[in-house]
Amino acid sequence: MGSPKGAVLPVSDPPRGSGGGSGGGDDALLFKGSAMTRRGAYAALSYMSCAVLLVMFNKAALSSYSFPCANVITLLQIICSTCILYAMRRWKIISFTVAEPRTASDSVNLVPLRTLIHTLPLSLAYLLYMITSMESVRGVNVPMYTTLRRTTVLFTLIVEYLLTKQKYTSPVLGSVALIVFGAFVAGARDLSFDAYGYAIVFLANITTAMYLATINRIGKSSGLNSFGLMWCNGLVCGPILLIWTYIRGDLELTMNFPHLYSPGFQVVMLLSCILAFFLNYSIFLNTTLNSALTQTMCGNLKDVFTIGIGWVIFGGLPFDLLNIIGQCLGFIGSGLYAYCKLKGK
Template identity: 30%
Template structure:
């Protein structure tokens, strides 16, 4: 799994660097990597790579459905840690939505805990580092410390590119130290076109997914990204019960998923209501300014 993360980072960094070299991408879309920009994103990169490594350690003794259940605690972690990194106002409805999401996670997880202290410790630390990296990303997205941008997309791509370059040597070192490169290099299907095509497609989608996470966080908020992830996880679990199997549709699981979706729906509605309120207020102020000038 670490090798795959390394492959993803290498593909993204190589592609952006190559496109910049041949002039297909300029500073209007992605700023170049510099040591100064790398230092400014060092904290974000530390949380990001820590989250990747801790998640893989957690999965060594925990099944994927249970790890996904733990990750649904990222919204409550973001809500609690937010005031320390990026203070922002939360309404009662938003807090209630996060409580519902967390309650749904706990409900769905009941009766499905094959407890392993080491794995759950790594999983808990992974949740914390994910919340920290999303909050740090939101804070970085709110300023222009890396340079000036013409669009939010350019800011997101620059942050993702600089962060990927920062993380690449660290992940490479971890792959070497863990010995994972030995087992991957001995994989017998490296020469098969079908395998290489599938690897390329999956890795490309992973790069797009990373960009989507960064864009959502920089444009919206860390809490919104975390809640969207919860809704996605709940929907994939429900769909998986009727397609690929492997998940038992117990009453507690179904009730937990419904509570999850209810919390996510409430959060979405509240954010939509706040946005409409802001637009209406902006239009009202614009009308007042126009009338005063007249």
């Protein structure tokens, strides 16, 4: 990745008929009649891996170290992502637009103002998504967090229909209904019920659905690839969040945090920032290569690892029979959608 002559990182779905064909290669379909390419499958797997690790590190910072400022973590993640993008663009490892070669120019004027304004709804949706997602991790335990987050798929269906009139087949709708039903069954006996925590999680579900649908709608019409969209998000969201954290006093609270100079806490924060960059990239890639609904379903499939690891490390939820049944229903629903996707339905 460090050499200008190396293979460029995948950034978006290439136009049909260019590059991949129907033969082999990374753009070949997984199976005959499949609706998912190998690149799409790699993007989905990359997202799931990053998402599991990021939830663990965020939970460690907010709960294990009792860090009080979730917005500061979000701000640091945005700053880290923007710095990484700037360095990679300067070193000509990546480009920001679909048609621009990596070696196009040495000036990092990067994106025109008109394009930045065009992506403004996406950036604002991203800011809401980041803030609510980070705050929702604090409000509930990890197993219940992942359980409630699985209902995002319902909000995604609704938002996609409202924005693009996207419709899905009966098997897909059935898999969504099974996931939502499983989530309610799993949470029926949550003894640690917290109304505020639950409300924040559902708010995070709504903002996530808006963000993913906006990626699919605005991202493909902006002329920017995944890195360019991430760059615009950083330019818009960074200053807004910086001002917000300053007004709320979060920056001062962070400077007085007792574990601020603890090596363990600093390692957790560093890994959280790096993983946030890769997670955001994989979200863009998965959503553009596949769809907003596929991205949401990948979030459901990775929950089996998040729940298991979170329960072992952080605890907080006794797994009774009803909870296990609900979890299994959700995983079956996600598996059913994955089957429909691979079969091209």
